[in-house]
Amino acid sequence: MDIKRRFILTIVLLSYFVTAINGAIVITGLTDMAEELGLNQSALSWVQNAYVLAWGGFMLLGGRLSDTFGRRQILNLALVLFGIGSLLAGIAPSAIVLIVSRFIQGIGAAVLAPTSLALIIDYFKGQERVKAVAWYSSISGLGMCVGLIIGGILASFFSWRYGFFIYLPLILFMLVISLKVLPKGVKENNEIRFDIWGTTYSVLGIFSFVYAINGAKNTWLWLSVALCFLFLFIRQEKKVSDPIMPLRLFNGIRTRANIARLLFAGAMMGFYFFISEFLQEVSHFTPLWVGIAFFPLTLSTFWGAMRVPKAVKLYGNNKTLFAGLTLMLIGFIGMLKMDAESSYWSGIAIPMLFLGFGQGLVMSPLTNLGILNVQPKDSGAATGVVNAAHQIGCSVGLSVMVTVSSDAAEMAEICHIAMLVGFGFTLIVFAIMFLDKYKLKRKIWNM
Structure with a gap:
């Protein structure tokens, strides 16, 4: 791999890393944010919802x-938006400024994630692409x-505000590399056709759908609105010459792969959320120790992902x-045995190893x-x-788990129900990707 593509891969990985750590860093600082800015539960939820709504709503547009308009221009625009949102969030004097800042961050992430992944398609082929995707x-x-x-470190020893400031040097570094390495990529003809109506329908449709499952009081109303815009969007994409999708x-x-990704992301987001809650409320872990407790999952995920290029080949x-x-599936089955009396090592860490290694193998394919x-x-x-499938899946999975466990009183029971949903989602992914094979259908039918 030449030096240019190494730099491009660096941009791609850092871009995804920045968006990946953002949600986790905010989760650990929510309590301190609420105390410092006087946020009630509704306002606090919008600190997360504003980011998710913007990310989900603008993903197809991004x-x-x-x-x-070209990779370099849009990548740089995304980095600037994400940087502005991060800076404003870090210095936010009030709830409204913090929420607006998170919305700007979400727009930046919505443009940054697909643009950086598109660079892999542009510059890597064959086995090199498999490695880059891994x-x-x-x-x-x-x-x-x-x-x-x-x-956890920042919230425990410094301030939640530093969780937003740490992005700024990374963003500056990526901007410098982008300007040095990426070509301008502007279309030679100056008549750039852009699907304005398709863009509008997609943003409103995805925004309505994500809001319906992550924040709306009248879920069915917003789902109906989302379906209406989805219908208009598909009709528009059929007739326009240069569609947004x-x-x-x-x-x-x-x-099938995108539907499977939606369900996979939902299962894993719910896992992260509820296991974090379980470790803090039942096992009495601090935010820092919660992060450390996920090491088995982190290391096995990374190890699994690194095995993918050879496995795919x-x-x-x-x-x-x-x-x-x-x-x-084995990992989720192990999690189903967890209760309030379970030890961390046998009840959580060992199933995490299976889930992490499995996750590492699943995401790249x-x-x-x-x-x-x-x-x-x-x-x-x-x-x-x-x-978009991944982000919407995160919202869907978490919302489904919250809804079906709403009648449970104890965190151990809530967590058990959530893991059961995660197992079910993974089983459906399995069916979507493999039960379409004729021989397998026939075998199951004759059992």
Whole structure:
């Protein structure tokens, strides 16, 4: 790999790392934020919801922007937006400034994530792309755990505000590399066609859907609004010559991979959230020790992701995905045995090893299949769909787990229900990706 592509891969990995650690760092500082800024529970929830809504709502737009206006320009725009949001959040004197800042951060992340992944499609081919995607995929789980540790240290010994300031030097570094390495990439003809109505419908549709499952009081009303905009969006994409989300992206395997990614992300986000709550409320871990407690998951995820290039080369995406999902099912089964009397090592750490290694094996094949055979002109749009599926999945999974466990009184029982949902989501992913095989269908039918 030449020096230019090493620098490009550095930008890609740092971009995803920044967005991955952001949520975890904020989680550890929520209590201090509420105390310092006088936030009630509703305002505090919007510190998270504003980021999630912006990220989910602008994801497809973020993916198509770099296809239309060039990778370097849009990547730099995303970095600047994320940096401005981080700076404003760090100095926020009130709830409204903090929430608006988080919304700006979310827009930056929505543009940054698909643009950086599109760079992998542009500059890496064959086995090098498999390796690059493996590194990219490993950053997600690694970033979440590192974010918990960094956030715990900052919240415990300094201030939650430093959790936003630490992004600034990284962003500056990425901007310098981008300006040095990436070409301008402007279209030669100055008549850039942009799907304005498709953009509007996609933003409003995804925004309504994410809001329906993560914040709205009248869920069914907002789901209906989301479906209306989705209908208008699809109709628009069918007739426009340069759509924001080309429907040709949705062939059989890419569609299944993105649906599977949505459910996979939901299972793992719920896992992170509820196990963190369990460790603090039942096991009485501090925020710092919660981050440390996730080390088995972090290390096994990274190790699994590093095994992916060789596994995909020898066995292909499907067999690697099969092995990863099997390990995840075993991990969730282990978590189902956890109760208030369980020790950390036997009840959580050992199942984490299976979940982490499985997660490391699963993410890269799902990404590979989600962008399989995508034309270069659609690479940004395709990666936007992959990232939108992941982000929306996080909201869906967490919301489903919160809803189905709402009648439970004890955290151990709540956590048990959440792990059962995670197991169910993973089982559905397994079915989506493998039960379409004719021989397997026939075998099951004749059992």
